[in-house]
Amino acid sequence: MRFVDEFRDADKAHALAARIAALCEPGRQYKLMEVCGGHTHTIYKHGLEDYLPESITLVHGPGCPVCVIPMGRVDDAIHLASQPDVIMTSFGDMMRVPGSNGAFFDANARGTTIKMVYSPLDSLKIALANPDKRVVFMAIGFETTAPSTAMTVLRARAQGIKNFSVFCNHVTIIPAIKAILDSPDLRLDGFIGPGHVSTVIGCRPYEFIARSYGKPVVVAGFEPLDILQSIYMLMLQLHEGRSEVENQYARVVPWNGNPVALKAIGETMELRPYFEWRGLGFISHSALKMREACADFDAELLFDVPGVRVADPKACQCGEVLKGVLKPWECKVFGTACTPETPIGTCMVSPEGACAAYYNYGRLNRQRVPEAISIEPSRP
Amino acid sequence: MTQQLASTPPSRPRRVLPTGEREQQVLDRIERARRRRPKLREERITMSHGAGGKATHTLIEAIFLDAFRNPLLEPLEDAARLPMKGVGEAGGATVALTTDSFVVSPLFFPGGNIGDLAVNGTVNDLAVAGATPMYLSAGFILEEGFPVADLTRIAESMRDAAAAAGVAVVTGDTKVVEKGKADGCYINTAGVGAVAAGVDLGVANARPGDKILVSGPIGDHGVTIMLARGELDIEADVESDTAPLAELVASLLGAVPGVRALRDATRGGVATILNEIAKAADVGVLISENAIPVRDQVRGAAELLGIDPLYVACEGRLVAVVDGDQAAQALAALRAHPLGAQAAIIGEVTAEPVGLVTIKTAFGGTRIVDLLVGDPLPRIC
Numbered sequence: 098m099r100f101v102d103e104f105r106d107a108d109k110a111h112a113l114a115a116r117i118a119a120l121c122e123p124g125r126q127y128k129l130m131e132v133c134g135g136h137t138h139t140i141y142k143h144g145l146e147d148y149l150p151e152s153i154t155l156v157h158g159p160g161c162p163v164c165v166i167p168m169g170r171v172d173d174a175i176h177l178a179s180q181p182d183v184i185m186t187s188f189g190d191m192m193r194v195p196g197s198n199g200a201f202f203d204a205n206a207r208g209t210t211i212k213m214v215y216s217p218l219d220s221l222k223i224a225l226a227n228p229d230k231r232v233v234f235m236a237i238g239f240e241t242t243a244p245s246t247a248m249t250v251l252r253a254r255a256q257g258i259k260n261f262s263v264f265c266n267h268v269t270i271i272p273a274i275k276a277i278l279d280s281p282d283l284r285l286d287g288f289i290g291p292g293h294v295s296t297v298i299g300c301r302p303y304e305f306i307a308r309s310y311g312k313p314v315v316v317a318g319f320e321p322l323d324i325l326q327s328i329y330m331l332m333l334q335l336h337e338g339r340s341e342v343e344n345q346y347a348r349v350v351p352w353n354g355n356p357v358a359l360k361a362i363g364e365t366m367e368l369r370p371y372f373e374w375r376g377l378g379f380i381s382h383s384a385l386k387m388r389e390a391c392a393d394f395d396a397e398l399l400f401d402v403p404g405v406r407v408a409d410p411k412a413c414q415c416g417e418v419l420k421g422v423l424k425p426w427e428c429k430v431f432g433t434a435c436t437p438e439t440p441i442g443t444c445m446v447s448p449e450g451a452c453a454a455y456y457n458y459g460r461l462n463r464q465r466v467p468e469a470i471s472i473e474p475s476r477p
Numbered sequence: 478m479t480q481q482l483a484s485t486p487p488s489r490p491r492r493v494l495p496t497g498e499r500e501q502q503v504l505d506r507i508e509r510a511r512r513r514r515p516k517l518r519e520e521r522i523t524m525s526h527g528a529g530g531k532a533t534h535t536l537i538e539a540i541f542l543d544a545f546r547n548p549l550l551e552p553l554e555d556a557a558r559l560p561m562k563g564v565g566e567a568g569g570a571t572v573a574l575t576t577d578s579f580v581v582s583p584l585f586f587p588g589g590n591i592g593d594l595a596v597n598g599t600v601n602d603l604a605v606a607g608a609t610p611m612y613l614s615a616g617f618i619l620e621e622g623f624p625v626a627d628l629t630r631i632a633e634s635m636r637d638a639a640a641a642a643g644v645a646v647v648t649g650d651t652k653v654v655e656k657g658k659a660d661g662c663y664i665n666t667a668g669v670g671a672v673a674a675g676v677d678l679g680v681a682n683a684r685p686g687d688k689i690l691v692s693g694p695i696g697d698h699g700v701t702i703m704l705a706r707g708e709l710d711i712e713a714d715v716e717s718d719t720a721p722l723a724e725l726v727a728s729l730l731g732a733v734p735g736v737r738a739l740r741d742a743t744r745g746g747v748a749t750i751l752n753e754i755a756k757a758a759d760v761g762v763l764i765s766e767n768a769i770p771v772r773d774q775v776r777g778a779a780e781l782l783g784i785d786p787l788y789v790a791c792e793g794r795l796v797a798v799v800d801g802d803q804a805a806q807a808l809a810a811l812r813a814h815p816l817g818a819q820a821a822i823i824g825e826v827t828a829e830p831v832g833l834v835t836i837k838t839a840f841g842g843t844r845i846v847d848l849l850v851g852d853p854l855p856r857i858c
Contacts, residue, residue, distance in 0.1 A: 098773050101780060107841035144842015193525075206521035215709060215782075321840045426500055432507035437850040438531045439518055448783070458844040462501055465830040470765045470837050 104320030105143065113325045114148040120332040127153045128284065129331055130421055132274060133291035134161030134449025135319050141458035143321040153328070156283070156421035157451035159273045159377065160291050162238040163190045164419060164443040164450045167375045168407040170266055171196030174235050177264055177400055178209040184227060185211040185264075186220040187235040188242075190447045195440055197407045211235075217242075217249040217263075224253075224261040232261045233396045241293040243267040243385060244358035247365040250387070250394045264396040265386050268372060270294050271302050272383035278310050282422045287331040289324065290316035292346045297362075299354025300342050307340045318346040365391045375443055376409060376416025415442035418451055425455040432456060508832065515539055527856075529744030529790075530849030552757075554679055555740065556606035558672060569674060573608035575599060576667035582856045584627065584661055586705040588697075588716030591664055592634035594792060594858060597719050598743065599668040600642040604723040605739035605795055607678040607730065608670030610642060616650040616665040623661050631662065642721035644668070676730065680750075680798065682737040683758040687826040688804035690797045692725060692817040693718070694770040695747050696789035700778045702857045711781060713774040720793030725814045732810035735800025742794050743858060747823075748787040748846045750796045751834040754826070762834040764824030764846070787836075788849045790857050798826065 121127070131137055137157045140146060146155065159165060171194055178185040178201075185201075192201045192213060201211040214220055217234050224232040236246040246263060253261045270291060277283065290303055295316045303314045313334035317327035327345040334341060344350055365388055372384030387395035396402070409415065412430045417423040425431055425444065435441040437453055444452035515535040525532035542550065549557045556575035579595045596613065603610040615635065619628070639646055697718040704711055722741060730736055740750040747769075751762045771779075771786045779786045793816060799807040804822055811817030824836075834846040 098776055098780075101776075102839075105838075105840045107839065110841055141844060143838045143840040144844045145840070147842040202523040202525065203519065203521065206519070206523050219708070321842075426503045432503065433510040436510075438525075438535070456507075457847050457850075460504060460507065460847075461830055461833060461835060461843070461845050462504060463843060466761075466835050466843055467763060467827055467829075470763050470824065 101320070104318075104322045106322065109322055110148055110325055113322070113329055117148075117153070117325070117329050117332055118150045120329070120336045121150050121152050122336075125152060127286050127332070127335065128156050129153065129287050129289060129328060130156040130158045130277070130285050131289040131317075131324070132158035132160045132270065133289075133293065134164065134447065134451070135293060136289055136291075136317065136324055137161070137451050137454050138449050139319055139321055139324055141454040144458075145321050145324060146459075147463070148325060149328070153332075156285065157418070157425075158421060159277065159374075159419040160239065160270060160294070161419075161444070161447050161449040161451070162242065162268070163194055163447035164415065165268060165273070165374045165377070166191075166194060166237060166266060166443060167373045168196050168409060169373065169405055171200070172198065172407055173402050173404060174264055175201065175204045175209065176403055177233050177396060178204060178211050180231075180400060182230050183210070183233055184223060184230045185209065185233045185235055186214045186217075186223060187211055188237065189213045190449075191235060191237060193440065194443055194446050217246050218252070221249060221253055221256070221258060221261060224258050228260060230260060233400075234261070234263050235266065236263050237266045239268055239270050239291070239294045240297040240362070243362050243366065244297060244355070247361035250365045250391055251361060253394060254391070259393075262394045262396040262399050263387060265366065267366065267385040268374070269368075269383055269385065270298075272380050273374065273377070274306065276377060276380055277420055278306065278312075280420055280422075283420060285312060285421070286335060287313040287315070289327050289331070290314045290342070292316060292318050292323070292350060295346065295350045295354070297355050297358045300344050300350065300352050301354075303342045307342050311340045313340045314342045316342070316344045316346050316350055318349065364388070373406065376413075376419050378416075410441050413442040415444045418442075418444050425452040428452070432460070511832070525850075528849060529749055532850070533745075534848065552679060552681065554606060555602040556608060556670070558606065570671040573603055573606045573670045573672050574667065575602040575606070576665065577602060578663065578665040579858055580660070580663050580856050581702065581858050582660060583702075583705055584631070586717055587701055589719040589792075590631055590634050591662060592631035593638035594717075594719050595664040595666045596635050596638035596642065596644070597721050597792060598858060599666040600644060600721045600723055601741040601793070601795070603668050603670035604721070604726040605678070605741050606670070606672065607676035607726070607739070608672045609727070610644045610668055610670040610723050612669045613639065613644050613646045614648045614650075614667045615646050617652070618659055618663040619651065619653045620659040620661050621653060621656040628662065631664075638721065642723055678736065678738050679757070680738045680740065680754045681757040683754050683760055683798045683826045684737070685760055685826050685828040686801040687737060687798050688801050688807075688822050689751070689754075689762065689764065689824045689826065690799060690804065690807055690811065690820055690822050691742070691747060691770065692722075692795045692797070692811050693793075693819045694772045694775065695742065695791055695794055696771060696775040696779060696786035698792040699746070699789035699857050700775045703782070704778065709782070711778055713778050715772065715774040715778070718791055718793040720816055722793060722795055722816065725811065725816045726795070728814050729797065729807060729810045733799060733803050733807045735803040736797060736807065737800065738798040740796045742791045742796055744790050745849055746786070746788040746790055747796055748785070748834065749848060751824075751846060752848050754798060755832050755834050758826070759831050761827040761830045761832070762824060763827050763837070764834070765837045766839045767837075768821055768823045770819050770821045787846060792858065801825065
């Protein structure tokens with residue numbers, strides 16, 4: 098299949114792996130963080146770690162939109178969905194994120210109507226089809242999804258749709274990266290930069306990482322060869338003693354981002370003074386809320402939102418996993434009390450969560466798997 | 478959760494193990510946890526319980542198996558084989574019984590409708606148990622206001638599908654519920670078939686060295702239904718693969734004595750069946766992504782939607798576990814039939830790692846293929 102298979106070519110992967118191995122200095126350990134959960138997913142889904150030498154460790158970062166939503170916000174959303182005549186819409190990933198009294202799935206079993214949508218624009222269709230209902234879109238995600246929420250609000254305003262609003266939980270990636278860089282627990286050698294976020298914000302916002310913290314950043318695409326190549330580019334920078342921001346995903350990411358998308362965000366949303374991140378606590382200027390000009394579409398103003406802070410379950414170590422301090426399997430409840438079907442923490446819910454990716458794809462001792470499979474490809 | 482924590486010995490001096498060993502300890506602990514009897518934690522039924530993945534398995538084992546437990550039910554095969562006085566003695570045939578309900582939405586879709594699906598689904602459950610399908614029942618739950626013309630179309634499709642599969646619908650039932658209490662039309666079918674003497678198929682029979690085959694491209698039905706709902710604004714030239722598999726099975730069993738197990742890959746897809754093999758037979762299953770036949774349209778749609786074709790339902794494809802020495806024979810037998818023309822060997826049964834399905838990805842890496850969690854595709858059959 099074009100535009101997919103060429104980025105999953107095993108021969109090219111072998112060649113890149115050899116070049117990466119050649120750049121490893123004997124005795125040195127390398128810790129590279131892939132910021133984005135989409136990368137984590139690709140790494141496990143394609144078994145990319147099989148290509149890396151033991152001295153390179155990939156550390157999974159905080160860039161999983163579902164993972165960083167605190168329990169209190171899930172409870173708030175279910176509270177909103179429980180109001181009379183409300184239909185809530187949300188991305189599928191959110192459906193199983195646990196709040197203090199179950200997830201959206203459980204709330205639906207108790208009587209709420211929370212529908213899965215693939216695009217926020219689908220919420221407008223639902224609003225138009227149900228004029229006697231109030232449709233609330235549970236907006237989540239980094240700068241990647243914020244523009245589509247913004248465009249939906251702008252379209253709702255242009256079309257005069259009154260029964261639609263947004264429960265805004267959009268977050269921004271840079272403060273989270275900064276929190277990790279300032280965290281004393283972790284020593285990283287470089288960053289695989291988030292590709293989708295960068296299509297919107299561009300590469301410039303990462304320059305402080307290279308300049309002030311001396312760490313190389315390579316913005317990477319989401320196919321396995323993209324990631325392998327970005328690891329090679331990071332290793333080359335480390336080998337040559339450089340720390341720069343480079344763009345591996347130039348086929349999609351413009352250096353200066355997407356001005357139209359940024360304008361739409363700017364027109365509809367503004368930074369919150371602070372926002373709670375699951376496991377990371379409150380981070381200042383790290384999230385977006387609706388602007389006053391869009392107050393008619395702000396569910397937090399239209400409805401009474403309890404806004405109660407709910408502490409994470411004690412056993413859950415999602416925060417440490419999100420910061421890359423713990424590997425998923427090092428969490429005390431990983432795979433026993435916390436599994437994808439009965440998640441305690443968010444990292445086990447989203448396919449982009451490090452714990453879910455490791456549990457679903459990576460949970461095996463590679464030495465016990467036969468090296469080669471003894472069938473000839475017999476695909477007709 | 479608290480049980481877990483409490484079961485850890487409290488004050489044993491901790492030895493610091495190297496990372497690899499510590500990780501292996503965690504993996505072992507997880508395997509033990511997975512082997513424990515599943516407990517249903519939800520207070521209410523959610524859509525996940527109908528998705529054919531882990532939650533469905535838990536529901537069946539915790540509620541139904543617990544309530545109805547008996548040796549005929551316990552293997553949880555697609556059809557039960559019934560000992561009856563006077564039947565099956567002295568080397569004669571035995572009786573197989575199965576049932577299936579259909580709630581697909583939309584009722585009509587490219588390649589079929591709920592009617593032929595309801596006949597083929599039950600015919601196939603019998604066929605993969607090694608039975609020759611013979612008689613079907615049909616129960617209808619209809620919503621007030623449902624168009625008679627649609628019901629006629631559905632009944633005609635059922636008639637044609639039954640004729641094609643060589644079965645007769647010999648008994649039935651009809652109920653009507655108030656508007657809003659059902660979604661148009663639901664159908665339940667049950668089927669009875671005859672299993673020839675000496676046929677003993679079951680996923681627990683799989684052993685290391687066996688090969689795993691699929692009878693054609695996977696995922697057509699699930700993707701067709703998803704696109705037919707029109708919610709995604711994606712169009713693709715793909716239609717349901719709904720078809721009766723009895724003839725294909727008969728020709729396979731006739732040509733290859735070493736067939737150990739057959740399953741039709743419906744809800745939960747091929748991945749779910751492979752997991753059932755690994756679990757029931759205490760073996761590993763290793764497959765190759767490059768060997769799995771998937772139509773480009775299905776791969777493309779699945780790629781866009783972020784779902785794996787391995788979990789997408791088929792309604793006319795079977796998975797076969799065959800003695801390794803007879804795999805080529807089995808492949809030839811499948812390919813000789815029109816419904817198996819694109820059959821392929823996709824993997825093998827291994828001694829290790831026990832209970833796990835692993836895949837060699839096209840990219841050249843290795844990963845697990847686990848049971849599906851959650852419900853990306855509700856009401857596909």
